[in-house]
Amino acid sequence: MTITAPDHRRLNLQESVPAQRPSLPTCRLCGTDAYLAFTGFVPASYASDREGLRPSLVSYSCEHCGKHNSHETPENWSPPGWQWYA
Numbered sequence: 001m002t003i004t005a006p007d008h009r010r011l012n013l014q015e016s017v018p019a020q021r022p023s024l025p026t027c028r029l030c031g032t033d034a035y036l037a038f039t040g041f042v043p044a045s046y047a048s049d050r051e052g053l054r055p056s057l058v059s060y061s062c063e064h065c066g067k068h069n070s071h072e073t074p075e076n077w078s079p080p081g082w083q084w085y086a
């Protein structure tokens with residue numbers, strides 16, 4: 001029999017799961033996008049497999065509370081001031 005010590009960090013696992021529906025980046029703790037710092041953005045692209053259009057993905061952190069998040073975004077959305085590199 002193995003006794004497993006409670007790991008409080010596991011409580012946050014659910015929050016790190018990407019949302020199923022594309023949504024605009026917002027810190028769920030602060031309830032605002034005012035403090036977000038975008039750390040990554042992958043534009044939507046067409047895949048050659050059966051998946052078709054792959055939605056764009058954004059990752060960001062909140063500079064106010066330090067919370068990180070990443071999920072799909074709505075079509076035609078990109079982070080404000082995002083720089084496109086060739």
Ligand SMILES: [Zn+2]
Pocket residue numbers: 027028029030031035062063064065066067
């Ligand atoms: Zn926050």
